[in-house]
Structures are given as structure tokens and as C-alpha cells.
Amino acid sequence: MSVPTFDDLSFYSNDQELTKSRYLKLVEIFQSNFPNASIDFFARSPGRVNLIGDHIDYNFFPVLPMAISNDVIVAANVNDEPEIVITNTDSKNFAKETIPLTNNNDGFEIDSQHHSWANYFKCALIVANNYLTEQNLKNQLKGMKLTFDGNVPTGGGLSSSAAFCVASTLAILHANGVKDISKADLTRITVVCEHYVGVNTGGMDQCASVYGEPDKALLIQFKPKLIGKPFKFPVENLTFVITNSLQVSNKHETAPIHYNLRVVEMAIAADVLVKKLNLGTLVPQDSNIGTSSLRGIMDAVFNTSKWDGNDIDVGIDQLKKMIDIVETELNNNQEGYTIDQCLTVLDLSLDEFKSKYLQAYPVKFDVLKLYQRAKHVYQESLRVLETLKLLSTTQTSSTSKDDEESFLVKFGELMNQSQSDLDKLNESSNNKLNEICSIALQNGSYGSRITGAGWGGSIVHLTTLHKSKQLIQGLIKNYYQLEFPNIKLDELLNDAIIDSKPSMGSCIVTTKFLQ
Ligand code: ATP
Ligand code: GLA
DSSP, X not given: OBOOEESSSTTOOSOHHHHHHHHHHHHHHHHHHOTTOOOOEEEEEEEEEEEEOOSOGGGTOOBEEEEEEEEEEEEEEEESSSEEEEEESOTTXXXXXXXXXXXXXXXOOOOTTSOOHHHHHHHHHHHHHHHHHHTTOOOSOOEEEEEEEEOSOTTSSSOHHHXXXXXXXXXXXXXXXXXXXXXXXHHHXXXXXXXXXXXXXXXXXXXXXXXXXXXXEEEEEOSSSOEEEEEOOSOTTEEEEEEEOSOOOOTTTTTTTTHHHHHHHHHHHHHHHHHHTTOGGGSOOOSTTSSOOHHHHHHHHTGGGOOOSSOHHHHHHHHHHHHHHHHHHHTTOOSOBOHHHHHHHHTOOHHHHIIIIISSXXXXXXXXXXXXXXXXXXXXXXXXXXXXXHHHHSOSTTOOHHHHHHXXXXXXXXXXXXXXXXXXXXXXXXXXXXXXXHHHHTTTOSEEEEOTTOSSSEEEEEEETTTHHHHHHHHIIIIIHHHOTTOOHHHHHHHHEEOOOOOOOSEEEOSGGGO
């Protein structure tokens, strides 16, 4: 399946007039940035909201996100100059940068200590360049003049960084002759983008951004291979409301104590289970840092009857067994493992431990909460499969009002349990985020949870079209107006209440609609 190209904007599910005027504004800013250049094409990619299944993608368990209407668009001019110039409609936050192109296309060095939006563009340049080499298409890279426009809030848990990196990669490839790339390839090459800026992410965000479809959520699987499968919810009246807590969660700057630390804790938890269960060489070294993953442990425990990713009941049974195993093997240390305790269990010297777990992505910690993190991963993965089971047993055609209500209550309960584990076991929530969830539950939400990395960002609420207004009003009155008393209502609605319609994934847009 290829990444599509459109000649007009009718693939957007939101207001056509507003969308067109946004593109026209982008064209105007492009022309004032580059008076002598013309736009050859646009590339775009959306943000995503994750409905359930957080901090499990880098352990290769399935997740259920959807692409949202907010996206990153780039207007692109292709030329033969030896540089790429990037500009932004938000020039205050993202000032013009010029990236020189070298003869051998190398040297896109990223100083990950110095945070700049150009670093994220260079990530795209690196992966696009690698793809051109892999496909034997490598020539001198084309020069480009680019103007970006993004309306995915940055640091809002809705993957503005993935939308930006995927749109950039797609634009660079299109400019260099790749007019037809498969969704699978675009996902495969962009999942590692953010690793180059020092954030050791999984593959959910890029996959959701690429595979999004209007009116559909996505089941993303990582094993046996990475793929996004669009599906519809069986309840007509169901809707998701996304509210940005307006607590910025900067994944990059806090990576050593938050995101990257979770990746390391889960990798060490997996290696401790290898030792305790004597799994030896049965476990693949497939985690993001080249160690065991918690999915690899499950596959090794059920070696002869490995879960194929399809039969939901088998997956559910195996995950329940894994939760028992975590209780037996890791529960005796709830305070967290010190490095010395890890060295003893893993039979490693301090130098070996440091080079295996702490070098690629530096992290800071007092203790490693292996029990809590492993338990979170298996319980959260179990909830994803329970959601899939619920979906498979709720038939669209015959859904009665009672069935619909029962679906909403059950799915909502799974989302609430997810929030509780994100808070207590994964420790990626906080009091304010928990408060937003409880206000929402008192105002018409069936289930509310932080979405994405956490430590700030957005909350996704499950509700009905009928109850969504009451939910938004409840949050405005009981959270936003108290936390941000000086904020104007229209600004609030604009910045904090995010359009949640599932949207089209990455695509190229030609300039035909401008003629
Ligand atoms: P999360 O991954 O938790 O959903 P996020 O992706 O929104 O959050 P970060 O991972 O902190 O947030 O990445 C945000 C960075 O992505 C910005 O600081 C900027 O460098 C880049 N970025 C995102 N959107 C744009 C944009 N419209 N223009 C330029 N750069 C952008
Ligand atoms: C971020 C990462 C994803 C995923 C989520 C948490 O968005 O980029 O890969 O790990 O956090 O589920």
C-alpha cells in the first residue's frame, strides 16, 4: 500500500474552507520567505492520539492509537543549490535555518545537547539518505526551500515530533525522485528518527501518522511485523475528546529521568527475568538498546506455542501468566533495585552494566523500579487485547442501545485502569493529570487517561457525541479556569481542546488545487 498523493484537500475531514485558507496562508508565507522560488508540492503528516496501550510499543506489544486532524504541512521547492533552507510559519519559535549539503551527503551531525528544530529535520535527512542508499538511488541530494506549518501542539503528547519528522522525510524523498513509497517503508525508516536526537522512542507514533485513515482508529502490531490496521468502532455515537493539560512535556529534555529511563528499566527487567527463569539464548536481543525485551521474554516462556499476534485469547492467556511470573520473580523488591543488586542478579561487573544499559542513552536514577515497570507492561498489554476482544464481540450491525452502553462502560473501565497503572506503576502521570481525569469522569467521560509519553501533555476521554459538550464545559469550569484564570475562552478552546476526528495519514498534496 503506497503513501497517497492528492490533487485537492477533500481528504481532510475538518472544515474545507478553514483548511484551504490555512494552505493559502502557508503559500503566502512561503512566497515572502522565498520570493524567487515556486512551490513544487506539499507533504503532510498528522499527529496521533493513543487510545490505549502506553509505554508498551518499545516492548513490541500492540497499541490502539488513531491519527488526528492536526498535522504538519510543508510547502517544498526543489532546486540544485547545495543547501536546504527550512523556515516556519511560526518563525518566533522556529527560526530560519540553512543546512549545507556535502558532496557525499554525510555530515548531518546532530548536537543532541543543543535543542533545535533543525535537529529534528536532520533526523529526517539522515533516514531519507539511508533509504536512498539502501534502494541504490543515492545521488547528490537535491537542494530545497521549505516552509513548515504545524498545528499539533508541541510537547502536548500528540506526537508533533513524529508528524514533523515523517512529513520532512516524505518531502525529502519526494524531492529526490521517490514518488511512490509504501506505507510500510515510510514507517520502517522513520521509527528511528527521534533516536538521533537522543529520545529512544518505540514505533507507535510514526506508524499511526503514516497509516491513519478518516473515521478509523488503528491496531498497530510490532510482531511478527510492524503494521497499522485501520478499524471502525462499532458504536455510532462514540467520540473521543482530547484535552491538552497545557503542562508541556518535553520528551527530549527530560529523557534521562523519564522516557529513556523507562526504556532502560524495562530492558533490565527483561534481562533479570532471563536470569531468573533460565531462558538463556531463547530470548532475542531486540530491545531498543540491544538487550532482551518483555515481549521476547513472553515468547521465550511460551517457546513452542509463541503468540502469533492474531489469536486474542492466546495472547490474553499468555499475558495473564506473565503477570503471575512478575509477581513471583520481581515482587520481593518493590522499593526498586540498586545498581549493586542488579549486578548480583545479572552477574555483571559495574563496567559491563554501564556499557550495556547506560551508555547509548544516558539516564539518571537512584533505584530501578523493575517490578512496577514490568507489571505495567504486561497489564497494559493485556488491556489492549481485552479492548480488541470487546471490539470483536460487539457487532456493528446489531448494536442495540444497551450493547452500546455496555461497550462504552467496559472500554471506559479499561482506559481508567490504564490511567491508574500509568500513575502508580509507570509513574508517568501526576496529581494535576489525575485531577483532570477525575473531573472528566464526573462530567460524562466513560474513561480518561493520559495519552502518549505522559509527564504532562494531553488526556484522551471516551464519551458520546451527546455528552461531549458537558464534558468540555466541566473541564473548563473545574480545571482550566482555576489553573489558568487569565486565559481567554477562545484561546482556551483553540489551544486546549483538540479536534479528535480520526484523519488521513501521511500524503503528498500537489499544487493543482491552487490553480
Ligand atoms: P509526544 O511525543 O509526547 O507526543 P511531542 O512530539 O509533541 O510530544 P516532543 O517530543 O518534545 O513533543 O517534540 C517536539 C519538537 O518537535 C519541537 O520542539 C520541535 O523541535 C519539533 N516540532 C514539532 N512540531 C513542529 C513544527 N510545527 N515546526 C517545527 N518543529 C516542530
Ligand atoms: C512516545 C513515544 C512512543 C510511545 C509513547 C508511549 O509518544 O514516541 O513510541 O512509547 O511515548 O506509549
